[in-house]
Amino acid sequence: MCHPLGTGVRPMPSAIYRHFHYSPYRPLGAWLACLAVLTIAFLCGCESRRSYECMRTESAPEIDGRLDDTPWQRAAWTADFVDIEGAKRPTPTYRTRAKMLWDDQYLYIAAELEEPHVWATLRERDEIVFNDNDFEIFIDPDGDTENYVEIELNALGTIFDLLLKRTYRDKGPAIREWNVPGLRSAVAVDGTLNDPSDRDRGWSVEAAIPWQAFEGLTSVKLPPEAGDVWRMNFSRVEWEHEIHQGKYSRVPGRPENNWVWSPQGLIDMHVPNRWGDVTFGD
Numbered sequence: 001m002c003h004p005l006g007t008g009v010r011p012m013p014s015a016i017y018r019h020f021h022y023s024p025y026r027p028l029g030a031w032l033a034c035l036a037v038l039t040i041a042f043l044c045g046c047e048s049r050r051s052y053e054c055m056r057t058e059s060a061p062e063i064d065g066r067l068d069d070t071p072w073q074r075a076a077w078t079a080d081f082v083d084i085e086g087a088k089r090p091t092p093t094y095r096t097r098a099k100m101l102w103d104d105q106y107l108y109i110a111a112e113l114e115e116p117h118v119w120a121t122l123r124e125r126d127e128i129v130f131n132d133n134d135f136e137i138f139i140d141p142d143g144d145t146e147n148y149v150e151i152e153l154n155a156l157g158t159i160f161d162l163l164l165k166r167t168y169r170d171k172g173p174a175i176r177e178w179n180v181p182g183l184r185s186a187v188a189v190d191g192t193l194n195d196p197s198d199r200d201r202g203w204s205v206e207a208a209i210p211w212q213a214f215e216g217l218t219s220v221k222l223p224p225e226a227g228d229v230w231r232m233n234f235s236r237v238e239w240e241h242e243i244h245q246g247k248y249s250r251v252p253g254r255p256e257n258n259w260v261w262s263p264q265g266l267i268d269m270h271v272p273n274r275w276g277d278v279t280f281g282d
């Protein structure tokens with residue numbers, strides 16, 4: 001079901017408000033134009049899901065966080081990430097995009113996050129990594145919204161991975177003790193980590209997820225066959241920060257930004273049927 005107005009309680013932008021300000025003298029054409037804008041605004045809350053063709057690779061990228069491997073050069077970027085609520089919200093401040101590849105053993109994921117202040121604090125596996133700025137991977141192979149996988153990484157490379165038997169609105173549970181079997185991942189910082197004295201260019205993520213990690217979670221073929229379609233999404237959490245005595249911290253009381261590949265239309269990543277379609281190519 002589509003929620004065109006989303007869940008965020010945010011004021012109507014003044015420019016839009018002015019556009020609809022009542023005037024009994026407005027000609028019919030202007031009212032029709034207003035109706036058209038309203039219709040577009042409604043539809044923007046129900047944006048179509050993104051899609052991507054994940055190409056097969058003969059050679060595996062080296063999982064070191066750097067995306068300069070030859071296989072990645074041949075893979076297309078996803079569309080730039082947008083606000084989780086979609087086009088009705090402002091374009092994200094910093095660019096984020098991803099790539100995917102596959103072979104008989106692994107699904108490979110790469111992400112590039114533009115970021116002038118690369119910082120992270122959490123170091124233990126399965127800490128709540130989205131309390132730092134992070135990159136998040138969501139995979140539901142069969143798209144049935146059950147038994148799906150979430151992986152979060154921060155710029156230290158700390159992993160928070162969990163298995164969701166069902167969505168939170170379907171009462172979960174989310175099993176954080178579950179670790180992706182055989183997961184390989186790395187991050188690389190293009191700049192300096194936790195050093196606010198300079199301006200960084202960003203950080204990148206590289207992950208290899210073995211197909212066997214999904215055994216027991218789905219009845220789809222592992223590895224997939226060319227033409228198979230899996231439901232996936234990617235998200236980036238970005239907090240407002242402040243700097244005291246050379247150290248970063250979150251601005252207290254401020255909500256996070258959520259920038260995603262396939263817009264959800266509301267502030268909730270756990271609506272798998274709004275994730276994107278990833279088709280496996282030859």
Ligand SMILES: [Ca+2]
Nearest residue numbers: 062064066069
């Ligand atoms: Ca690499």
Ligand SMILES: [Ca+2]
Nearest residue numbers: 142144146147
């Ligand atoms: Ca599933």
Ligand SMILES: [Ca+2]
Nearest residue numbers: 161176178179
């Ligand atoms: Ca875990």
Ligand SMILES: [Ca+2]
Nearest residue numbers: 192193195200
């Ligand atoms: Ca820095």
